[in-house]
Amino acid sequence: MAYTEEELKKELETKEYEYGFYTDIESDTLPKGLNEDIVKAISLKKNEPEWMTEWRLEAFRIWQEMEEPEWANVTYEKPDFQAISYYSAPNKKPKYESLDEVDPELLDTFKKLGISLDEQKKLAGVAVDVVMDSVSVATTFKKTLAEKGIIFCSISEAIQEHPDLVKKYIGSVVPQKDNFYAALNSAVFSDGSFCYIPKGVRCPMELSTYFRINQAGTGQFERTLVVADEGSYVSYLEGCTAPMRDENQLHAAVVELIALDDAEIKYSTVQNWFPGNKEGKGGVFNFVTKRGLCENNAKISWTQVETGSAVTWKYPSCVLKGNNSIGEFYSIAVTNNYQQADTGTKMIHLGKNTKSTIISKGISAGKSQNSYRGLVQVNSRAENARNFSQCDSLLMGNECGAHTFPYIETKNKSAQIEHEATTSKIGEDQIFYCNQRGIDTEKAIALIVNGFSKEVLNKLPMEFAVEAQKLLEISLEGSVG
Amino acid sequence: MDLKDKLVSSFMAFEDGIDVNDPVHDIRSEAIKNFETKGFPSKKEEAWKYTSLNNLQKIDFSVFPKQESALEYKDIKKYFLHEIDTYKIVFVDGIYSSYLSETTHDGVDVCLMSSALTKPMYRQIIELYFNKIAKKEDSLTSLNTAFSKEGAYIYIPKNKAPRKPIQILHLATGNEASLMLQPRNLIIAEENAEVQVIERHQSLTSNEVFTNSVTEIFAAKDARVDYYKLQNDNANASLIDNTYIDQKDNSVVRVHTFSFGGKLTRNNLNYYQNGERIDSTLKGITILDGKQHVDHYTLVHHAQPNCESHQDYKGIYDGSSTGVFNGKILVDKIAQKTDAFQQNNNVLISDKATLNTKPQLEIFADDVKCSHGCTIGQLDEDALFYLQSRGIPKKEAGALLMYAFANNVLESVRIPELKARVNKLIANKLGVRLGFEL
Incomplete structure (x- = not known):
């Protein structure tokens, strides 16, 4: 049977969220609402040193002065920040030595998600620091990493055990006052991951954290800090799925990357938070601040596959401070039904001979709105800066929208900047070409969608690429592929 | 007051x-x-x-x-x-x-x-x-x-x-x-x-x-x-x-x-x-120096099917001038078969010149061809050398290249005398006498 675009569209609309389920684990939850006492309580619960409590309070005071940003091309009902509980931790402590000790219900959740810790340990060679709601409950491969001097743990653990490192770098790339959600996160972050790669060390495996939102009415405020010391290399994976919920959930994470001289960080994300059902009800609000700082000859590469969330507001950025530093951004954003995504990047060229590449692919279907918003800024002292940006949008059906808002600001004459954007649908001639060569329409559409996103998919680490492709299939390709 | x-x-x-x-x-x-x-x-x-x-x-x-x-x-x-x-x-x-x-x-x-x-x-x-x-x-x-x-x-x-x-x-x-x-x-x-x-x-x-x-x-x-x-x-x-x-x-x-x-x-x-089958053309040449500031803010609203729009803006910025280009193409849901094209190319001559550009696309229809391109760069060193090696002084060579850069905007000017006038203005602006009419 010939498979038409109409059918694909229909299928996309009816495709329900496959990973919606809810795990019943007793939680240790703070009362709803936010004030200085709550911030203090979070800090106290986590047994944090005084400087950390002060830092949080400072952020909270800044946050109170700030207003929620309005400029993004998204509309949503603003969350009531007093109706959220800012802390919830899975109850069953302490930490486990082996998987057998972990709550079987939790393990079951992972199984449904396809993240078998065991399997990953053996087959993929991935160390997984699982964040279930807020407190990390299982960390693997710690020993292998420790031999190399690599620190990979939850941020709360890092605050206890490596306070100097945390104190030095936290807020150095995304300061508390950076924006509304970053300030909120700085005040109330519950947990997250911390990673430190010592000088000259090449991390032998992909580091990975899976995030899950699990507790009803709990906002998830993750804080990730990755520091790659001189000449080191690390590839970091982040992926997430969330259970089906009716009320909107808020997710305001902050990720900071620091690549010192000659270091390289590759940060890959697969984001599949609950996007809301096909009437646009429910779904996660994803307001994330991600930024990396490159010193001399350093390189930061962001790769993201965004398929979930009702509202996404996310701009992984690179501050190219050092000479000869490189920033990269590869993104696929898929929106369907009533999803709204406003995502892109910022490349701030400060050092000499800095380079940046932006490849952004947007696919919109259903009644969704997909926006690319990016900034390329070349400062007056950034000699020979080079940027290439490409933003392609693919529209499926005539009820969705694709938008491009690239900002290019140049203050140096030696800059070379190219920006390209196209918007198209799957061409009848392309399908005809395939048909002519004996490929049926179903395969042809799969081929074209795959080909459209290949440039980005290719940038994902092997272990992740498989899952990303799977997610693309779920969100878009359906049974096409 | x-x-x-x-x-x-x-x-x-x-x-x-x-x-x-x-x-x-x-x-x-x-x-x-x-x-x-x-x-x-x-x-x-x-x-x-x-x-x-x-x-x-x-x-x-x-x-x-x-x-x-x-x-x-x-x-x-x-x-x-x-x-x-x-x-x-x-x-x-x-x-x-x-x-x-x-x-x-x-x-x-x-x-x-x-x-x-x-x-x-x-x-x-x-x-x-x-x-x-x-x-x-x-x-x-x-x-x-x-x-x-x-x-x-x-x-x-x-x-x-x-x-x-x-x-x-x-x-x-x-x-x-x-x-x-x-x-x-x-x-x-x-x-x-x-x-x-x-x-x-x-x-x-x-x-x-x-x-x-x-x-x-x-x-x-x-x-x-x-x-x-x-x-x-x-x-x-x-x-x-x-x-x-x-x-x-x-x-x-x-x-x-x-x-x-x-x-x-x-x-x-x-x-x-x-209406349908409309052709809209927006073209511009901007050549600035000193403390001049030019901001082009364009909007093309495609509200009906089968229309075209062509945008081509070239800019050359010297001194401490500032250039801004903000081009917006808006394609409504019913405006199928729209063909919208937008191009913005810029050359910065001086270290103090600033350029901000924001080419925007907002598209709500699926069967459309919309693209935009935007570049910021310098004169091609090889091309400069080529002209110099043939006896054209550097300044004139640069002017020739910049003239060529801006020229395709002039192609659609339909009053020959106006085209000649703009050519002279460009030559003046670039500060060269080429001895022949550009």
Whole structure:
């Protein structure tokens, strides 16, 4: 049977969220609402040193002065920040030595998600620091990493055990006052991951954290800090799925990357938070601040596959401070039904001979709105800066929208900047070409969608690429592929 | 008193001088109210992110020129495209100069806004078109609407075309220490009509001049309109040009903007495609130096299927000049088979020059071809060397390359003498004498 675009569209609309389920684990939850006492309580619960409590309070005071940003091309009902509980931790402590000790219900959740810790340990060679709601409950491969001097743990653990490192770098790339959600996160972050790669060390495996939102009415405020010391290399994976919920959930994470001289960080994300059902009800609000700082000859590469969330507001950025530093951004954003995504990047060229590449692919279907918003800024002292940006949008059906808002600001004459954007649908001639060569329409559409996103998919680490492709299939390709 | 308050209070005096029973009276009062509420746009607004009007607002502009001044044609001849015969509508300090102008009512109307607004024979057309496409929410457009009194009025009936191109020239003599002008133009091309218009704002002194101009262009079915804007003003002249274009089926409207000077220039160019198979062309060459600032803000609203738009803006920035390009293409859900193209290429010559560009696409239809490209770069070293090795001095070689860079914008200029004039201006601007006509 010939498979038409109409059918694909229909299928996309009816495709329900496959990973919606809810795990019943007793939680240790703070009362709803936010004030200085709550911030203090979070800090106290986590047994944090005084400087950390002060830092949080400072952020909270800044946050109170700030207003929620309005400029993004998204509309949503603003969350009531007093109706959220800012802390919830899975109850069953302490930490486990082996998987057998972990709550079987939790393990079951992972199984449904396809993240078998065991399997990953053996087959993929991935160390997984699982964040279930807020407190990390299982960390693997710690020993292998420790031999190399690599620190990979939850941020709360890092605050206890490596306070100097945390104190030095936290807020150095995304300061508390950076924006509304970053300030909120700085005040109330519950947990997250911390990673430190010592000088000259090449991390032998992909580091990975899976995030899950699990507790009803709990906002998830993750804080990730990755520091790659001189000449080191690390590839970091982040992926997430969330259970089906009716009320909107808020997710305001902050990720900071620091690549010192000659270091390289590759940060890959697969984001599949609950996007809301096909009437646009429910779904996660994803307001994330991600930024990396490159010193001399350093390189930061962001790769993201965004398929979930009702509202996404996310701009992984690179501050190219050092000479000869490189920033990269590869993104696929898929929106369907009533999803709204406003995502892109910022490349701030400060050092000499800095380079940046932006490849952004947007696919919109259903009644969704997909926006690319990016900034390329070349400062007056950034000699020979080079940027290439490409933003392609693919529209499926005539009820969705694709938008491009690239900002290019140049203050140096030696800059070379190219920006390209196209918007198209799957061409009848392309399908005809395939048909002519004996490929049926179903395969042809799969081929074209795959080909459209290949440039980005290719940038994902092997272990992740498989899952990303799977997610693309779920969100878009359906049974096409 | 700041400029806003001054303008608002001058409105009363302005209304005193004209007939308040005028049908336009309500439109004016509405407009001043809107301006009073909104005021001048600030940098906080996304559309004005890169252009600040703060310094302009500090100047004590006189809103009504007090005395008339006579100019001799020979003194201002160079500001005309004098190589060919044209109709001329000339304003000196905002006041129509019949001595310098050449208007007509022979089959077509090339005359004045003031007569169109007041004479009963034009009433029907004014009611049909005046302030119909101009954006009523826009504060600067409202300001102009409130004070709209004088400007060019061009009406081309069905199947007609004027015998020669039309030039609109706004001169400022410097009789006032600082002068604010608000010309209002209305251009209507009926079915299958054709018209070519050249517009220029020119200050003759170093006194401050601030022009807030609004032009409404209506192109009916099959009409063809060419509009050329020549902006080569001196260092104390600021211009905010708001142009609104309404196009119907099969019409072709081309606007060329040549920005070579002025302290602050802002071009708000808005196309609304209200028909099918429309062709809209927006082209511009910007060559700046010193402290000049030019901001091109374009909008093409594709509201019907099967239309095209072509945008091509080239910029060359020297000194500590600032260039801004903000191009927006909006494609409605029903505007299937749209073919929209947008290109913005820039060369920065000096270390102090700044360029901000934001080419935007907002697309709600799926069967469309929309693309934009944007580059910032330098002259090709190899090409420079190639020319130098053939005996062309570096400066001239650079000018040749920049000329070539800007040239494809000129290709669509359909008045050869104007093309030659712009070529000379470019050569002048680049500071070269090539010994042959570019």
